[in-house]
Amino acid sequence: MDPMKRLGFLGFFLVLLLAAVSCSQPPPSPPPATCSPRPTGLTAQGGFSEKALPQGYGDFFYPHVPGELLVLSQGLTPQGLVARLGNAEVMGILPGGFVHLRVLPGSEKRQAQALLQAGARWVQPNYLYYPLAFPNDPLYIPKQSGQLNGLVGLETAWARTVGDQMLSMAIIDTGYLAHVDMAGRWYLPSAQLDVADGDADPTDDTPKGRGHGLAVASVLGAVTGNALGMAGVTWQGRVLPLKVARSRDGEITTAYLATAVNRAVDLGARVVNLSVGGPISDPALENSLASARQQGVVLVAAVGNSGTDGIFYPAGSPSVIAVGAVNNTKQKAYFSNCGQELDLVAPGQGVVAALPNDDYGSGSGTSFAAPVVSGVVALYMSHFKAQKGSWPTPDQVYACLAAAAEDLGPSGHDTGYGFGLVRADRIFSSAYASVCFP
Structure with a gap:
């Protein structure tokens, strides 16, 4: 095994080019703690505000699936929509009632305007999404304690709980790959786990970003205490893998993500x-996210790596906990996006992760x-359920993590660190019991 590996998901050029344009040179240390204020639907107290149904049409300049x-x-039936357009085909119905239509490539905006005139409330492209990895120099880190314990305080948390065996955690990403340090953690029920290709096999065979889903899953749930590799x-x-990257080209779309959340x-x-x-x-995806949260699911998303x-x-959704990155000295990572919607930060530079072929490496992003x-x-x-007999609500989770976070940057919530660094140890401290375990 060559220890000098890296997570080089270079195929996802859009996000990486955005990073290159805005962050061609890393800013001087320490990086800015805040960005300019932006309008937001996020409320610091509750975290998950609801948005009204959208009206109008989406951004046809942003990359999307042609046609x-x-x-x-x-009020218009799918058949009625097709009749209004003529040369169109219903591909399916997404959660929340969004009709997925196929039209002539190049006619999307014109057809959207026609549908609005016919009485549709909202029309958007099927947007393209990208795994948010950020490639770095080859680096293998044999120890994780500086991040997982020194920053996040996990050893204190592990003394209370190591998780609930029946708790399912979904990784919506590029798919599943076998790895010696994930043996026994993957959950592969009989279902259509490959959302992008419409089959039951979520194996990651994408030409772009292969292994991204494995790396992300290993940070969350690599087997620990087995004297192998990483924790x-x-x-x-x-750990439930849902594959949203299409096998032939790695394409990730609104439709795939919305279906995977559902x-x-x-x-x-x-x-x-x-x-x-x-x-x-993305209003079509927002509908699925809001529905999931209403059903008690906690959604967590990465805020992006363009450093702007x-x-x-979906991290900008009010239904989601938006996560940015810090380095090992608790400074905002130079690539980590910022804004009012940011909730928490966590270690995101030189993070140990599993790689294909039972290998290990480090990644940043x-x-x-x-x-x-x-x-x-x-x-x-897991600990809440063991103590209270039921799962906490998404609002309870948000309130606990926000209250227990280590405040970084300007006092209180800010655009560079959100509420601060996630602190697992503080969650189990008596100082936060009234919020976390009322």
């Missing part, structure tokens, strides 16, 4: 990790900060 539309019809944030629980709920997931994103809001003001979506928070969420939920 596909997502329509909130408001995961959780030691117990089921499927995670149907398969009993309590925690959903989304280390993917794009720099645009603006939280990527908000992709790897998000599963740290997802794991802490799972530990908290």
